[in-house]
Amino acid sequence: MTQPDKSQVKAFYDEHYYADIGGAGTPTGHHLHLARRLGIKNGDRVLDVACGTGEWLKAALGAGAEVAGIDLSEKAVEFCRRDNPAGRFYCQGAEELPFEAGYFDLVSCLGSLEHFPDKAGSLAEMARVLRPGGGLLLSVPNSEFIGYRTGLYRGTNQARVIETPLRIAQWESLGCGAGLELREKWKDLHFLNRDWIVQNGWLRAIPRGLGALAIAILPMGMQYQVYFRFSKS
Numbered sequence: 001m002t003q004p005d006k007s008q009v010k011a012f013y014d015e016h017y018y019a020d021i022g023g024a025g026t027p028t029g030h031h032l033h034l035a036r037r038l039g040i041k042n043g044d045r046v047l048d049v050a051c052g053t054g055e056w057l058k059a060a061l062g063a064g065a066e067v068a069g070i071d072l073s074e075k076a077v078e079f080c081r082r083d084n085p086a087g088r089f090y091c092q093g094a095e096e097l098p099f100e101a102g103y104f105d106l107v108s109c110l111g112s113l114e115h116f117p118d119k120a121g122s123l124a125e126m127a128r129v130l131r132p133g134g135g136l137l138l139s140v141p142n143s144e145f146i147g148y149r150t151g152l153y154r155g156t157n158q159a160r161v162i163e164t165p166l167r168i169a170q171w172e173s174l175g176c177g178a179g180l181e182l183r184e185k186w187k188d189l190h191f192l193n194r195d196w197i198v199q200n201g202w203l204r205a206i207p208r209g210l211g212a213l214a215i216a217i218l219p220m221g222m223q224y225q226v227y228f229r230f231s232k233s
Helices: 006-017 027-038 054-063 074-083 118-127 145-151 169-175 195-196 202-216
Strands: 043-049 065-073 087-089 104-110 129-141 180-187 225-232
Touching: 006 074, 027 054, 043 054, 043 118, 054 065, 065 074, 074 087, 104 118, 118 129, 118 169, 129 169, 169 180, 169 225, 180 195, 195 202
Parallel strands: 043 065, 043 104, 065 087, 104 129
Antiparallel strands: 129 225, 180 225
């Protein structure tokens, strides 16, 4: 299958994925918990790569951080600029970030790296703009997830353009290949919340809730999505 070029990916996000952006983005309880877990504090510089509509960055801002985001979707970036004027937002890909080396205390890329054509190059850029001792946070899908292996799950609607889940060991290797050191990994259970369970209506809430609980009890190697926390030495 031919890999799409950047203009095709951008068109998909602008015309389809973000076609119905609503009102102001509100951080979920999961975002707020993540900011606490990472120990984000006043004055920290946080960059979110593929920031979407910026809910996670709002949680970081609420913890006192200075925030910046990039996204390939012009529509998403315009939304963030209106909704979060305290942040800096740029419409571009991740292969060449518009920041000086060592600028950020934390760089995040949540649920997005699997959609990047150049994963290694993008990770190298994230590492470049990270200060020594700073952290890189990834949330990415595991190709060994039981849903993939059984064929019951074929990916998100973004698979229409590009979506490449990797094994946990492969994600670790990509991070280490960018000159980073793995500090910890844990299950990404962002779907264990009321908003996610009922987002398709109450009739589907029970099966979605049961499915979320079933995934949560799976061992790490069979998880759908995993967090990786790297540091720059």
